[in-house]
Amino acid sequence: MDLLFRTSTVSADPLTGSDGDVVCAMSCEQTERTAARNICDHHGFQILASGYRDADPLLVGFLGETNKYRFQRDGDRVERTEIATGAVDWLGSTPNDAGESIDVEQYIERRLRHSGHRIFLDAGRETWYGGTRKNIDWSEVWNNIETHSDHRRASFQDWEFSALERQHFGICNCRGFRNGESCEISHVTCVEHSGPLVDEAGEMIRKARWTVPYWDISSIDTDQTRNKNQEYDARQVGDDREKLDDLVIEATV
Amino acid sequence: MATVEKTIKTGGDYSTIAAWEEDLDESSIYSSGDTAVGLVSGDHEIGTKITFNSGGTVGLVITRLSVPEADRHDGTAGSGVTLTISTSSNYCFEATNPSGEDVRRVVEWLEWDYEDTDHGGDEWISVGSGGGSTIDRAPVFSHNLVHDVDCGSNIGRIVQVGGWWSATHNNILYTVRSTSSAYCHGLQCNERISAVANNTVYDVATTGSGANARGLKINSELGYLRCFNNISVGTAGTSAADWDGTWTGSTIGANNLSSDSTAPGGDEVHGEAAADLFVSTSGGSEDLHLKGCAAAVGAGADLGTSVTVYGNAIASSTTGTAVNFDIDNRDRVAEWDTWDIGADQRVSPIVTKTIKSGGDYTSPSAWAADLDDSSIYGCGDTAVGECSGEHELTTELILNGGGTVGLVQTRITAPTADRHDGTAGSGTRWTSSSTGTKIFRMSHSVASVQRTCEWIEFDFEDTVRSGDEWIYITQGLAEGTGRLCNFSHNLLHDMDAGSSPCRLVWAETYCNALHNNIVYNVTSTSTNFVYGINHYFYNSLSSNNTVYNVSGPDANGIYYYSRFSSGAYDNNDAYNNISVGTSGTGSADFGGYAANRSSNNLSSDSSAPGSDAVTGESAADLFVSTSAGSEDLHLKSGAAAIGAGVDLGTSYTVDVHGGITVGMSRFGTALNFDIDNYDREDADDWDIGADQRVAAAASALPVAMNTYQQMMRGR
Secondary structure, three states: OOEEEEEOOOOOOOOOOOOOOOEEOOOOOHHHHHHHHHHHHHHHHOOOOOOEEOOOOHHHHHHHEEEEEEEEEEEEEEEEEEOOOOEEEEEEEOOOOOOEEEEEHHHHHHHOOOOOOOHHHHEOEEEEEEEEEOOOOOHHHHHHHHHOOOHHHHHOOOOOOOOOHHHEEEEEEEEEOOOEEEEEOOOOOHHHHHEEEEEEOOOOEEEEHHHHEEEEEEEEEHHHHOOOOOOOOOOHHHOOEHHHHHHEEEEOO | OOOEEEEEOOOOOOOOOOHHHHHHHHEEEEEOEEEEEEOOOOEEEEOOEEEEEEOOOOOOOEEEEEHHHHOOOOOOOOOOOEEEEEEOOOOEEEOOOOOOOOOOOEEHHHEEEEOOOOOOOOOOOOEOOOOOOOHHHHOOEEEOEEEEOOOOOOOOOEEOOOOOOOEEOOOEEEEEEEEEEEEEEEEOOOOOOOOEEOOOEEEEEEOOOEEEEEEEEOOOOOOOEEOOEEEEEEEEEEEEEEEEEEOOOOOOOOOOOOOOOOOOOOEEOOOOOOHHHEOOOOOOOOOOEOOOOOOOOOOOOOOOOOOOEEOOEEEEOOOOOOOOOOOOOOOOOOOOOOOOOOOOOOOOOEEEEEEEOOEOOHHHHHHHHOOOOOOOOOOOOEEEEEEEEEEEOOOOOOEOOOOOOOOOOOEOOOOOOOOOOOOOOOEEEEEEEEEEEEEEEOOOOOOOOOEEEOOOOOEOOOOOOOOEEEEEEEOOOOOOOOOOEEEOOOOEEEEOOOOOHHHHHHHEEEEEEOOEEEEEEOOOOOOOEEEEEOOOOEEEEEOOOEEEEEEEOOOEOOOOOOOOOOOOOEEEEEEEEEEEEEOOOEEEEEEEEEOOOOOOEEOOOOOOOOOOEEEOEEEEEEEOOOOOOOOOEEEOOOOOOOOOOOOOOOEEHHHOOOOOEEHHHHHOOOOOOOOOEEEEEOOOOOOOOOOOOHHHHHHOOOOOHHHHHHHHHHH
16 A cells, blocks of 8 residues: 655644645555556547547457447447447437437537547447446456556556655555465555544544654654655565554544 | 646646645645646546645635646546546545635536445535635536446435535536435535536436435525526436425526426426437436537527626636536637537537539539438538539529528538639629529528528629519518528629619518628619618618619618618618719618618718718729729728728627627628628728728739639630
């Protein structure tokens, strides 16, 4: 888990930021997902002279793994395929039983006007992807990336903080420890170790629930951390990383 | 007081929104009075609540979370910056102020994708929580795309806006699900003294027993709410309504739309199905832009560039993207749009066909006859016929089609390369062998279709035929921008009506604009009437026309008539027109009722109407050539018309009966362009007449001939 934490206090008001407050906690899973999305961002794939997006297998494979449906135009109708199951239905200008309709000519014409469109031409048919894919198999996503590019999943384990973040905040990382062995911290645990402190009614009583008492952590240089004119990243490697419970504690109001 | 922009993206100033937000009180970056702008690019996960409440300690006045223009969505999922929401708390995002701090919070242009997954909380986006009775805390939530929310069994107020003077505008929210037995609201405005405008909400549904689902929930009993141009449709559940709210006397709402009968206020639209409104409601490919001829098109209220609430202008460019910009960032005001209801301002697609030998159509009549062909045109389209070469009209050309298929505008024009240069034989040319009363008519008596005819030379060949051969402009007796006619940049000449009465250009309609036309050599012996241009009805404009050599008993170069002899409605506004050389017993260059508002007209006699008129000028002193067969009515050097006109800008509003604006580029070549397509806005002063003399042109090298000029030179 990579952590971004405050190195100064804004005011005495607990609803503003305090020294040590956890700002963000990024899991390896999130880091990998973000990297995958950046690598496969359709904006980075050219629009062809035809006006359609280049159907690069890296991009198409990514969309196929992360979207629920593939849509393909057939005249004034659209064939919708649920990717995970292969189920097919047809859409048109007349609403179906679920009230769904599409004016496909207008739909495509509008998309193609926009520089961020994701319309491909596949065997002469306009094709696009959409819909929420639940339980994305990110291993399959990375298989696709590693098959069609030189990017490797193992290279994207550390969150890429900016220069400004390295100056204005503290940066460190930590590991889990279970059954006597180090382990990566799950995304759920990362999420639990960030965010505000709220009361029973859900009202915020403190800007951050968790804090990093970095001034007491030997692997973190306090002066360098607090120097806003200098970039400093206190992350460690392997078992040199602090354990989560030693690094992050609940803040007091 | 500076605006400090920071990028939020991998490799940017900050890699996360939370990090940018936390640094808002950093005095090495911001000073008191600054505006902080965070520009988000790429996709981001929101796994834990973001509290947007910093900046007050350092003294920021505005904190704005936005997206660079190049990265903004197009109103559909996946096209811009996506925030993937997976928080399990009640809020995924809260924009607020600590006690005693006054910072305006602006959140715009983000896509909030809840991924159709129940994360366990209510997952609200809360903007302006904590209330606040000062404009200095007024929040804005605009141009966002929020969708696929699964609240599970929790209540939902997916977008909740509070705080006095809050502005929620131009957002799209769709597909919200809840099994709560309490309620589920799509967009909820909790405060008085706020504006909710041009939002589109679709498909909010609950299945909980007794639960009420509301697309738009307005707690307006507190008063002074402004609620305009919102769509809420497709709300479903055991107790569902597209709209809910209580209106008090101080709350104003109008031009809202629902699929049921709950849309409030005046000029409301009820009973519209989503399938009839939106391009696509198909799961996974939702596109809530408006379809052609959707009931929401043109049914909105014009809000201008801000909404004034309780003495303060909000939803303006002061804080972020103003209310006049739609979900595609189209400026409704700059484009002279008639506002639609909802976040999208529909742009009429233009379907262009060529009219020439070897073109899409070989004659203007064939093109005009095909205007209701649904295989070519869709509802809401604009049909443009680009006419090149010479065409003979053997019968009256009636331009009245397109109403059945639902066109908004028909425009016949010449492509730029084939336009005349203000002299005969230099561009697209129509002649007539018709014996009817009229050779060309722009009209429709039932449907509302705007008509434009421009850049055509009408050569009547100085031949007497048995008819009157008028250019007849009529839209029936009904007002409104939808029926507006625009006749401009045409060249009409050598009309011999024999003994028949003649009004060469007869505008018998409300709401028309006749501008930048040249008319010369019109003759008749009729004692009935002989007019070059006859403006017959009110709410119209004639500007920068040049009329020369109209002859006949009681002839007038330009004649204004009002249906109401009392003069109460004689507002045919007339500016910068030349009418000279009219001859015949009882004739005058200008005649009829004085135009209600007029100035800077020119005549050879004393009849030029209005203020700043120029009179007593002869054609020989004005024009390059009045030689028969080589007429050139451009202004010669030293002509009195030069610099004597009034600047009309790029459009004109006829101020009576609804403020109809005419002459702007939406209908064709705008009124600021002269007969040579020169933009008068580039000149110091406007000239009178169709030509804006450009001094440098006198010594310019010959320009390349257009295709038609080349053909004519070969005669």
